[in-house]
Amino acid sequence: xxxxxxxxxxxxxxxxxxxxxxxxxxxxxxxxxxxxxxxxxxxxxxxxxxxxxxxxxxxxxxxxxxxxxxxxxxxxxxxxxxxxxxxxxxxxxxxxxxxxxxxxxxxxxxxxxxxxxxxxxxxxxxxxxxxxxxxxxxxxxxxxxxxxxxxxxxxxxxxxxxxxxxxxxxxxxxxxxxxxxxxxxxxxxxxxxxxxxxxxxxxxxxxxxxxxxxxxxxxxxxxxxxxxxxxxxxxxxxxxxxxxxxxxxxxxxxxxxxxxxxxxxxxxxxxxxxxxxxxxxxxxxxxxxxxxxxxxxxxxxxxxxxxxxxxxxxxxxxxxxxxxxxxxxxxxxxxxxx
Amino acid sequence: xxxxxxxxxxxxxxxxxxxxxxxxxxxxxxxxxxxxxxxxxxxxxxxxxxxxxxxxxxxxxxxxxxxxxxxxxxxxxxxxxxxxxxxxxxxxxxxxxxxxxxxxxxxxxxxxxxxxxxxxxxxxxxxxxxxxxxxxxxxxxxxxxxxxxxxxxxxxxxxxxxxxxxxxxxxxxxxxxxxxxxxxxxxxxxxxxxxxxxxxxxxxxxxxxxxxxxxxxxxxxxxxxxxxxxxxxxxxxxxxxxxxxxxxxxxxxxxxxxxxxxxxxxxxxxxxxxxxxxxxxxxxxxxxxxxxxxxxxxxxxxxxxxxxxxxxxxxxxxxxxxxxxxxxxxxxxxxxxxxxxxxxxxxxxxxxxxxxxxxxxxxxxxxxxxxxxxxxxxxxxxxxxxxxxxxxxxxxxxxxxxxxxxxxxxxxxxxxxxxxxxxxxxxxxxxxxxxxxxxxxxxxxxxxxxxxxxxxxxxxxxxxxxxxxxxxxxxxxxxxxxxxxxxxxxxxxxxxxxxxxxxxxxxxxxxxxxxxxxxxxxxxxxxxxxxxxxxxxxxxxxxxxxxxxxxxxxxxxxxxxxxxxxxxxxxxxxxxxxxxxxxxxxxxxxxxxxxxxxxxxxxxxxxxxxxxxxxxxxxxxxxxxxxxxxxxxxxxxxxxxxxxxxxxxxxxxxxxxxx
Numbered sequence: 002x003x004x005x006x007x008x009x010x011x012x013x014x015x016x017x018x019x020x021x022x023x024x025x026x027x028x029x030x031x032x033x034x035x036x037x038x039x040x041x042x043x044x045x046x047x048x049x050x051x052x053x054x055x056x057x058x059x060x061x062x063x064x065x066x067x068x069x070x071x072x073x074x075x076x077x078x079x080x081x082x083x084x085x086x087x088x089x090x091x092x093x094x095x096x097x098x099x100x101x102x103x104x105x106x107x108x109x110x111x112x113x114x115x116x117x118x119x120x121x122x123x124x125x126x127x128x129x130x131x132x133x134x135x136x137x138x139x140x141x142x143x144x145x146x147x148x149x150x151x152x153x154x155x156x157x158x159x160x161x162x163x164x165x166x167x168x169x170x171x172x173x174x175x176x177x178x179x180x181x182x183x184x185x186x187x188x189x190x191x192x193x194x195x196x197x198x199x200x201x202x203x204x205x206x207x208x209x210x211x212x213x214x215x216x217x218x219x220x221x222x223x224x225x226x227x228x229x230x231x232x233x234x235x236x237x238x239x240x241x242x243x244x245x246x247x248x249x250x251x252x253x254x255x256x257x258x259x260x261x262x263x264x265x266x267x268x269x270x271x272x273x274x275x276x277x278x279x280x281x282x283x284x285x286x287x288x289x290x291x292x293x294x295x296x297x298x299x300x301x302x303x304x305x306x307x308x309x310x311x312x313x314x315x316x317x318x319x320x321x322x323x324x325x326x327x328x329x330x331x332x333x334x335x336x337x338x339x
Numbered sequence: 340x341x342x343x344x345x346x347x348x349x350x351x352x353x354x355x356x357x358x359x360x361x362x363x364x365x366x367x368x369x370x371x372x373x374x375x376x377x378x379x380x381x382x383x384x385x386x387x388x389x390x391x392x393x394x395x396x397x398x399x400x401x402x403x404x405x406x407x408x409x410x411x412x413x414x415x416x417x418x419x420x421x422x423x424x425x426x427x428x429x430x431x432x433x434x435x436x437x438x439x440x441x442x443x444x445x446x447x448x449x450x451x452x453x454x455x456x457x458x459x460x461x462x463x464x465x466x467x468x469x470x471x472x473x474x475x476x477x478x479x480x481x482x483x484x485x486x487x488x489x490x491x492x493x494x495x496x497x498x499x500x501x502x503x504x505x506x507x508x509x510x511x512x513x514x515x516x517x518x519x520x521x522x523x524x525x526x527x528x529x530x531x532x533x534x535x536x537x538x539x540x541x542x543x544x545x546x547x548x549x550x551x552x553x554x555x556x557x558x559x560x561x562x563x564x565x566x567x568x569x570x571x572x573x574x575x576x577x578x579x580x581x582x583x584x585x586x587x588x589x590x591x592x593x594x595x596x597x598x599x600x601x602x603x604x605x606x607x608x609x610x611x612x613x614x615x616x617x618x619x620x621x622x623x624x625x626x627x628x629x630x631x632x633x634x635x636x637x638x639x640x641x642x643x644x645x646x647x648x649x650x651x652x653x654x655x656x657x658x659x660x661x662x663x664x665x666x667x668x669x670x671x672x673x674x675x676x677x678x679x680x681x682x683x684x685x686x687x688x689x690x691x692x693x694x695x696x697x698x699x700x701x702x703x704x705x706x707x708x709x710x711x712x713x714x715x716x717x718x719x720x721x722x723x724x725x726x727x728x729x730x731x732x733x734x735x736x737x738x739x740x741x742x743x744x745x746x747x748x749x750x751x752x753x754x755x756x757x758x759x760x761x762x763x764x765x766x767x768x769x770x771x772x773x774x775x776x777x778x779x780x781x782x783x784x785x786x787x788x789x790x791x792x793x794x795x796x797x798x799x800x801x802x803x804x805x806x807x808x809x810x811x812x813x814x815x816x817x818x819x820x821x822x823x824x825x826x827x828x829x830x831x832x833x834x835x836x837x838x839x840x841x842x843x844x845x846x847x848x849x850x851x852x853x854x855x856x857x858x859x860x861x862x863x864x865x866x867x868x869x870x871x872x873x874x875x876x877x878x879x880x881x882x883x884x885x886x887x888x889x890x891x892x893x894x895x896x897x898x899x900x901x902x903x904x905x906x907x908x909x910x911x912x913x914x915x916x917x918x919x920x921x922x923x924x925x926x927x928x929x930x931x932x933x934x935x936x937x938x939x940x941x942x943x944x945x946x947x948x949x950x951x952x953x954x955x956x957x958x959x960x961x962x963x964x965x966x967x968x969x970x971x972x973x974x975x976x977x978x979x980x981x982x983x984x985x986x987x988x989x990x991x992x993x994x995x996x997x998x
Contacts, residue, residue, distance in 0.1 A: 020479035155626030232770040241757030273486030
């Protein structure tokens with residue numbers, strides 16, 4: 002009984018559904034728990050801007066009916082779920098003929114690309130640094146240098162991003178400050194465009210990687226130190242294995258397992274942080290679109306993006322969960338998962 | 340207590356030893372205190388600022404527009420940090436904004452921690468269905484990207500003050516503490532001191548607060564400081580996006596106003612940079628506190644970094660005083676241990692774990708090395724194998740196999756000798772196999788590290804070895820967790836004989852097994868030894884088992900050998916008082932005798948007394964025992980003992996004193 006057992010997959014899948022349900026329900030419920038309702042708020046703000054709106058009460062009523070907010074809450078809830086399932090979020094309020102879902106799916110590839118590259122880089126660099134820091138045989142000069150890589154660990158991505166924009170883009174004028182590509186290049190699979198996209202991605206990626214790799218490094222260092230004290234680590238030495246083999250097959254191989262769990266659990270936080278990075282760099286991903294939707298009070302797009310991000314996060318965690326038994330053969334045996 | 344290893348007296352709560360007011364306290368961690376100082380200073384700036392500066396200047400139109408700080412050209416002394424595009428004074432804004440940003444963080448994290456402690460305690464303590472529900476909820480809640488949901492909520496709900504924001508943030512701050520408290524309780528409730536409190540009938544709440552909470556404190560504190568910075572980050576994120584309370588000044592709001600007014604492009608550095616600097620200092624402060632607390636909670640991390648320092652202090656090179664080469668007393672010795680001294684360089688002094696240990700193992704012989712726990716048997720085994728863990732170090736002596744001194748070998752030379760000449764059957768077979776690789780790989784890498792073997796031959800050899808120790812062939816593709824304790828130990832034996840070594844060190848090979856399995860494993864070891872003619876050092880404290888297995892026995896007390904003798908004469912006429920004590924303590928079914936417990940304790944290993952090391956527990960102690968240390972000398976045929984009782988000199992000295 003190794004690898005994926007049916008029980009394990011089923012358990013993880015239920016967890017996956019629960020996460021989506023919980024996230025989407027939060028988005029549905031919390032605004033409705035708050036005093037006032039979005040439509041009255043909106044009309045109120047409109048009337049502040051315009052000075053006065055005729056028949057504001059009627060306007061509120063008709064808009065409520067349009068959004069289905071006049072129905073009892075459980076009916077609203079079922080309708081909401083029906084829409085989420087069909088990925089039908091209606092039309093964008095700010096870009097009217099466009100459907101909310103289209104706007105969202107246009108933005109998704111940019112975010113996925115940016116985040117995947119940044120996460121893979123920061124996790125692998127961080128884990129490498131941490132493993133070396135927690136190993137007794139690491140050369141001394143490396144032991145002295147490595148802690149330097151933790152310098153930016155405590156700084157949130159977006160603050161580092163602002164400083165990078167100011168220094169690298171404005172003062173030094175080395176790299177573009179904002180956007181995903183320049184207006185002067187033609188989007189498509191051609192070399193100038195790809196080069197342009199890559200240069201635009203450097204600063205956002207660097208600001209995420211430099212600030213987040215230290216966290217992985219610190220975690221991995223602690224795990225590696227624990228493995229250093231394990232009996233099997235000692236036995237590997239006594240067996241006369243080469244230091245590199247001990248490091249990889251006995252050290253990193255065991256220490257990385259909890260780090261991978263932490264990665265799965267930390268994905269939500271990574272995605273949260275990337276919203277701000279996209280905002281600072283005006284990077285046209287889901288985070289930036291979400292910000293624009295909120296500024297223009299585009300509720301349909303807001304809901305669509307929030308649900309999509311929850312879906313993507315939960316799916317990534319689910320996929321990591323499915324990979325895990327192949328990396329840790331014990332996992333399907335454990336009754337109590339960490 | 341085993342010297343050099345982290346051992347906790349399990350029946351007393353470790354937190355009780357943590358005086359909060361002594362200079363030894365682990366809370367005096369440099370990183371933690373530095374973090375506290377940094378956050379404290381920032382807090383003081385926010386709290387005391389209004390006393391020194393007019394905070395009314397923080398509102399629109401209080402001064403001229405876009406003035407740089409006073410040290411730049413055009414700066415005004417009445418606005419030392421400059422003003423922004425609405426004429427607001429930067430210093431006054433920062434003074435008002437700093438405490439409100441900190442307040443949100445503290446409030447949200449504390450509420451989250453409170454919820455987490457309740458849910459975590461219920462999950463960990465009540466268990467069952469509750470545990471399942473709470474764990475599933477927190478596991479899934481933790482993966483939801485909090486900021487996304489927050490942003491959506493904030494876009495509907497106009498937040499008027501920081502308290503409202505803190506409440507909403509707290510909704511995302513509970514899963515971390517919940518998971519932590521649950522796992523801590525599950526770990527702690529298995530500890531003996533908690534179990535003892537249960538047995539003594541203490542109520543659950545009292546156990547929770549008196550026995551468990553103090554031990555969780557560093558973890559909880561680390562989780563709290565981590566939580567505070569996450570909450571500040573969340574709040575600042577909302578403010579930067581312009582979704583926080585807009586009437587209350589906050590650091591994030593200043594950044595938001597700066598970026599939306601293109602302060603970056605216009606070069607108004609003094610507008611956007613100061614709030615970022617303050618926030619970074621806050622984050623660095625909490626980060627230092629968190630990692631400091633991690634070190635307090637997890638002493639291994641501290642130990643790891645301190646051993647490096649101590650190693651540097653003790654000198655990098657193993658300055659071993661080599662015993663003269665070729666000093667082997669016996670021609671037919673497979674392994675010679677010559678005047679071995681191992682010291683542990685602890686912060687509280689040098690612990691002498693092996694003090695001139697001197698013995699040899701003859702070819703084809705099993706030598707038993709016995710003594711109570713903490714006497715240094717395992718240290719000697721580790722020293723023979725050249726894996727003494729820091730802060731321990733071999734300071735003197737030699738370990739010879741075929742006239743090669745292992746102590747002087749290092750790197751590739753040492754790796755070649757290991758396992759090929761000297762193998763180990765480890766103490767804890769439970770944890771001695773790599774949990775994530777199949778048995779095949781673990782046996783293969785021992786063989787491949789020393790020989791070039793083709794794939795098919797390798798497989799045949801591994802199967803043969805498994806067969807030798809009585810394991811079925813299917814074990815080859817199994818993982819350690821699929822095997823029982825006895826099977827794992829037999830895998831370890833199969834691994835040890837893979838290269839036909841000269842010597843096998845068996846470090847309490849049966850200690851963690853039940854009695855029946857013990858016999859099977861011991862039997863396997865004997866068979867293997869008979870067939871291969873391998874020499875063996877069998878370490879253990881079970882005298883009964885030793886009597887059945889070994890040829891000669893070496894008795895160790897407090898880092899010294901006190902008696903070495905053939906097993907028959909050691910049991911029939913033990914010479915050293917300590918050996919006599921050990922043999923008397925073997926329980927017998929036929930007669931029940933009162934346990935003979937000697938008073939007195941082992942001396943402090945950092946400071947051995949002059950004279951005999953057993954003097955405090957010996958019934959025959961005389962003046963000479965307190966003054967001069969007895970040598971290990973052959974008293975009868977092949978029977979060595981270190982005791983004045985058998986020294987004619989002593990008799991005459993006693994007579995002299997009496998005269």
